[in-house]
Amino acid sequence: MKILADLSIGAKGEMLDISDNLLEQKLLEMGCTPGEQFEVVRKAPFGGPIAILISSYVLSIRKEDAMSIEVKLLENE
């Protein structure tokens, strides 16, 4: 198990659980459901937001929020 905020650009993973309730609701309805695969595509400079490619669109999230997102790292690529 990993934390989304810790992944580097190019890392691929699978959504697991979101510990923050409000954040979970918002992300779930935007398609970040458990098991959904994603790829980290961008990180803004100075510890700004990070962007992931998920369900064929790019989603940006603040790094602080990405701290509460648990993911599974997919190693096979």
Added chain:
Amino acid sequence: MSSKTLKIALAGNPNSGKTTLFNALTGLKQKVGNYPGITVEKKTGKAILSEKVLAEIIDLPGTYSLFPKSMDEQVAQQTLCNNDNEDYPDVTVVIADATNLRRSIFLLTQIIDLNMEVVLALNMVDIATKKGILVNVDLLSEELGIQVVAINARKRKGIESLKEAIVNAIDEKPKKLFLDVSRIFKGVIEKVNEIRGVENNYASFLALCKQKLSGEVINRCALNQLCKKHEIIPERAQAKETVKRYKAIDKIILSTVKKGVPVGRYQLTKWVDDLLIHPILGYVVFLSILFLLFQAVFSWSAYPMELIDGLFTDLSIWTANAMPKGMLNDLVVNGILAGLGGIVIFVPQIAFLFAFIAFLEDTGYMARVSFITDKLLRGVGLNGRSIIPLLSGAACAVPAIMSARTISSWKERLITIMVTPLMSCSARLPVYTLIIAMIIPADDFLGFNLQGLVLMVFYLIGFVSAIGIAYLMKFIIKSKERSYYIMEMPSYKIPDWKTVIYAIIEKVKVFLFDAGKIIIAVSIVLWFLSSFAPGKKFEQIEQQWAGKVDAEMHIAADKLEASYAGIIGKTIEPAIKPLGFDWKIGISLITSFAAREVFVGTMSTIYSVGGDNIQSIQERLKNVKNQDTGEAFFTPAVGISLMLFYAFAMQCMSTLAIVYRETKHWKWPAIQFLYMGVLAYFSSFIAYQILS
């Protein structure tokens, strides 16, 4: 034959092409208003669907679901979930992005489950095909049990078929539920139906999840007991349902969407992003774009503004001569026409700024700007998108404050609105140039022009104080909304020119009609204050100067002194004396409220210069003596104090009017007026006391 007007709601995710579809359906027959009591914008328009069917189309704020997280989303939810709502639609059109079908039909399936008449407009099917995403539209329609129409909103394709489908959807409920919540929460939903007295499973589920359904008093107590009995935690129930819904959606996607081979420039977005989100080049590009934007608002609009100014001057002269002399003539020319001119003069700046912003939004660049500036600005309570209002505030606060609308967090938007007028706007420039030329020698300082340096310092003061005040407000303004930054980064698109033009027309209309009313009213009050005096003072002045040299000039000066504005100026003199100001400056401070640059004209009248040529005013003002000391009145101390006062004080009724328009509350312009006034007074006071 009677025709009827249908109510059609347009719903969909942000960036799904909803506004473009709205423009395609309604053309210019649009109206922008507000929902009662809140600041969310309400856009409606008229469309002809068929020979017999007219429709009023309401463009709901973009949302991802019926679980609202912000005021905007709440409006969308409440319109759709309550059939007593005055905007409750006969047919709802959900627009979905075919390149991203999974996420875009989530909202649609919720609306289907509310058992509403609904049509799916599937946008950008052609682009999806190029990207290798092949959607089987007929199968999708069958699976969902509703009509699905492929459209391309930008190219205005499929619009006629969509209109036909809307007409066919009247009184046609969806053929089946998408997800039956009563089977997920067995034995609970029926009970909620009973408590509510309404037979609608999904609406009852929303009520169970603590969603406010407007116009309905929900027996919360009974629902809480029900939750307790069945061990349901509303937040968990909502999450569980969302996951189940996506599972059902995934099943449909699997059968209706086939992955093909991408054709063409699918990689374009990645390339462009390599440049625009680059840790160094990204900011360089952004600053260059800002520079261009600033140029446009500041210099390009100078020509149309001169033209408007000239037109109104000619119109004033013509009216003054055409109408019989008297008070009415004066009211029309110096009150109403002057006020009207003061409003229309802003139109070029508003148009240029919004052309740029609409362009940047529509191409998808604005999302990148937020992405790279969010971290930097969030520290001071602002948002990545605050940078545009702040910097365009250096040209004019009025369009700048209107542009804060792209900030979705209410708190961050409010802070942006509150501090933007601190930026040195172009109306302060004439005041600064007049005073700087008087008190600062035109020497070089370290190879730079000293006057230019002082001017730059005043621009910096504006920027630094805006950031500082924003930081303070971050702790003072409370907000119930949690600040989110969860945003889709849309792929780049070539802007739709019609969308840009519609955006300009919309903003200009809002300014002219909403803020315009207030500005005209204040202009008339100011006109009254400076054109009337108690008793027969004016007649006496006219008799006194009759037949003397330069009579007209002296009469104007004396009249202003005797007028109500003059009386106010003299009344406040004790209060402004510690700042180094006399009653003459006091009058100018009051008349400046119409617009800061009026300062120059008022000073010229009160010192009876004749004309408002800056050089001649400077010459005249330099010779003004201080009555107590006999020295020159405009010492550096007075000049600096006066400039600081203009840097901070909120002396612009147009800005106050637009702040009221954008916040829908007099509280915010009032607070702004006060805090800026206090800031102005004390900084001038300190500067004068130290320097003199």
